[in-house]
Amino acid sequence: MSSNVLADQAPAFTERSVDLEDRDIRRARRQSQVIRLGSIAALIAVFAYFSAVAPGFANLGNIANVIEQSAVLALLAFGMSIVVLGGGGDVIRGGIDLSLGANLGLCVAVFAVASNAGFSDWLAVAITFGTGAAVGLLNAIAVVGLGVLPLLATLAVMNICAGAELVLTQNTVISTNSPLLGSIVGLSWLGLSVTDWVLVAATVVLIVLVQGTRWGLRLQAVGGQRQAARAAGLRVQAYLAGTYVAAGLLAALAAILQAARLSGSSPGSGDILLSVVLTSLMSTVFSRRLLPTIGGTLLSVLFIGSLINGFQLLNVSSYWVNGVQGVLILFVVAVRSLSTRRGGA
Amino acid sequence: MSASVPMGRPIGAQLVRVTTPAALIALFLIFAAISPTFRTPGNILHILVNNFSLPALVALGMTLVISAGGIDLSVGVAADIAAMLAVTLMEHGSGLGLSLIAGIGGALVVGLLDALLITVFGISPFLATLGVLFIGESVQQLATNGGTPIYLVSNYPAAGLDYLAHGQILGLPLTLWLVALAVVLVQVLLSSTAFGRHLRAIGAEPRVAWHSGLPVRRTTWLVYLLSALLCGLAGLLLSATVKSYVPLSGNAFMLDAIGAVFVGTTISREARPNVLGTLLGVFFFGMLHNGLLLIGWNFYWQQVAIGLLVFIVLGISFLSRRLQTAD
Numbered sequence: 271m272s273s274n275v276l277a278d279q280a281p282a283f284t285e286r287s288v289d290l291e292d293r294d295i296r297r298a299r300r301q302s303q304v305i306r307l308g309s310i311a312a313l314i315a316v317f318a319y320f321s322a323v324a325p326g327f328a329n330l331g332n333i334a335n336v337i338e339q340s341a342v343l344a345l346l347a348f349g350m351s352i353v354v355l356g357g358g359g360d361v362i363r364g365g366i367d368l369s370l371g372a373n374l375g376l377c378v379a380v381f382a383v384a385s386n387a388g389f390s391d392w393l394a395v396a397i398t399f400g401t402g403a404a405v406g407l408l409n410a411i412a413v414v415g416l417g418v419l420p421l422l423a424t425l426a427v428m429n430i431c432a433g434a435e436l437v438l439t440q441n442t443v444i445s446t447n448s449p450l451l452g453s454i455v456g457l458s459w460l461g462l463s464v465t466d467w468v469l470v471a472a473t474v475v476l477i478v479l480v481q482g483t484r485w486g487l488r489l490q491a492v493g494g495q496r497q498a499a500r501a502a503g504l505r506v507q508a509y510l511a512g513t514y515v516a517a518g519l520l521a522a523l524a525a526i527l528q529a530a531r532l533s534g535s536s537p538g539s540g541d542i543l544l545s546v547v548l549t550s551l552m553s554t555v556f557s558r559r560l561l562p563t564i565g566g567t568l569l570s571v572l573f574i575g576s577l578i579n580g581f582q583l584l585n586v587s588s589y590w591v592n593g594v595q596g597v598l599i600l601f602v603v604a605v606r607s608l609s610t611r612r613g614g615a
Numbered sequence: 616m617s618a619s620v621p622m623g624r625p626i627g628a629q630l631v632r633v634t635t636p637a638a639l640i641a642l643f644l645i646f647a648a649i650s651p652t653f654r655t656p657g658n659i660l661h662i663l664v665n666n667f668s669l670p671a672l673v674a675l676g677m678t679l680v681i682s683a684g685g686i687d688l689s690v691g692v693a694a695d696i697a698a699m700l701a702v703t704l705m706e707h708g709s710g711l712g713l714s715l716i717a718g719i720g721g722a723l724v725v726g727l728l729d730a731l732l733i734t735v736f737g738i739s740p741f742l743a744t745l746g747v748l749f750i751g752e753s754v755q756q757l758a759t760n761g762g763t764p765i766y767l768v769s770n771y772p773a774a775g776l777d778y779l780a781h782g783q784i785l786g787l788p789l790t791l792w793l794v795a796l797a798v799v800l801v802q803v804l805l806s807s808t809a810f811g812r813h814l815r816a817i818g819a820e821p822r823v824a825w826h827s828g829l830p831v832r833r834t835t836w837l838v839y840l841l842s843a844l845l846c847g848l849a850g851l852l853l854s855a856t857v858k859s860y861v862p863l864s865g866n867a868f869m870l871d872a873i874g875a876v877f878v879g880t881t882i883s884r885e886a887r888p889n890v891l892g893t894l895l896g897v898f899f900f901g902m903l904h905n906g907l908l909l910i911g912w913n914f915y916w917q918q919v920a921i922g923l924l925v926f927i928v929l930g931i932s933f934l935s936r937r938l939q940t941a942d
Contacts, residue, residue, distance in 0.1 A: 368870075408926075412926065412929070412930060415934075416929075416930040416933050416934045416937075417933045417934060417936070417937040418929045418930060418933040419877065419933075421873070421877075422873075422874065422877045422929055423926070423929065425870055425873065425874055425925075426874075426922050426923075426925040426926040426929060427922065427926065428870075428922070429918055429919075429921055429922030429925065430918075430919055430922035430923055430926065431922075432918055432922075433915060433916065433917070433918030433919030433920070433921070433922055434919055436914075436915035436918060437913075437915045437916060437919060440915065441915070544745065544748065544749065547745065548745065548749070551742060587757070589753055589756035589757045589761055590753060590757070591753070592749045592750070592752045592753040592756070593749060593750045593752070593753025593754065593757075594753070595749050596745075596746040596747065596748070596749025596750035596751075596752075596753065597746070597750060599742060599745070599746050599749070600732060600736075600738065600742075600743065600746035603738045603739075603742050603743075603746075604732070604736040604737070604738055
């Protein structure tokens, strides 16, 4: 109880006079612009470097390849960004979904098993989406219904999903073939594969949904100022629950692309989790208000994807990839926090 | 305070706080009823040594970090780097003492890096330690050619290493004594020192702590160094037990430690991390692994069961906490 009283009074310590705030906001806006342009410049510099040095990097086929390899990560990171947007940026108390990687693994396994059990493609797809949504719903029940911290709730759900995947697959590779998977791999239009088009479509739909509709605007209100959103009559709980279910559905969509790429299910899908967290949080540097955005998430994913691809073309050991990702995120976040600190304090 | 509290509330508060211990006791009784092996003293000791000690060391460090309002995703890296340095040195003929000191030194470097990023560069603990985790994984992969384990086969200080892993003092394993030492250290630090008070103040209200002139930076440095020290110890004990270094094996500690600390917060009135709660949480996880195995559950189903049980315990305690504050 006493801690709640303290927390209610806490904002009083940080309030400053209005004109001071005004100046701060202007300065912060200028700085976030610098960061954003700097990040985009870094992205262009990496592209330019690899195009100059790595043979075949700037080749159209290779770019399609990068997008293809990034699609699964991008869809999961979109889900994470939506959850973070709705829950608020505080990683421990705000929104985060640690179950996304395990959910992906479970959905791939469910699709492979359903497909091998003789279900038609569309039924298998429906079951997969049902699984993804159910996992999202479980997160929503824990976070919204029971009030468990998102970090913990999704951690427990992650364990459940990873266990369920093991039960289904017995920790083995399950190969599967179906007309749907075949056409995902085989078909292409304008030089882009089905996977690429799914990513493009998902990006456009989500950008419109999050940045262009009333739902998206209200979602951002819920994430930014939950008390104010509640006072304004928004059904905060429904919005929060919606973000977890949306993330679950995106994991299911990613699972079908993954199943096509790997021709089935193989253990270890959950390892993608940290990259999902990384790219989603990194997306904030591409946004004017330092919030996660869909476009920024896509840029981060493509940035990481082209780094990995460039390294492959240059024959740099893949063991460097994690380290470079780590340094990168630290660099980007340090620049951001140092500049905002100078503005704030 | 007590005058304004409705009559029902204290009882409700007690109920929340007994959720975790009650679940622990209930499961203990269930396992004991089904499996005669489970309830033998030998098996309880086995749980303590093999399923409890090392995660407990890591989780104690995590208790400090989370009390201070942070989080440490690099615990596995600290444990792994310690094991990697010590095992590599021993493989090349170094003495036990030098290897262990080098291992602890390596772990402390990880803690230093965390603290540097958090205090000097102002990066949030989650992102800072996540970055260190990525870098630590790369370092290990580069050092071991992609993750090849290093086994100690011959020409290493076998006697000393055996003592570290299986030695006994007064009839109890050395490992348990080290855990006891760490428990006392962390408990005393948290409850009876200025450092502990500062740390809890920073965790509860960072801005207020800063404006009150508490040594926020110094405290943060110490917290992450202590966490890394305990993780390094866990890594060294692990490598002494398995006589090898397996790259990235420490990552298994991370989520369990975070889970244990937060499960432990459910027994505290203010929902704060605390040593006893953390130990209960770690024992809860350890007992589940051991108990489910002994009652014959398939390894894969164990993970589902553990996830579900943690989900239920967290759900009950957070829900009742919410109902309490709502009425």
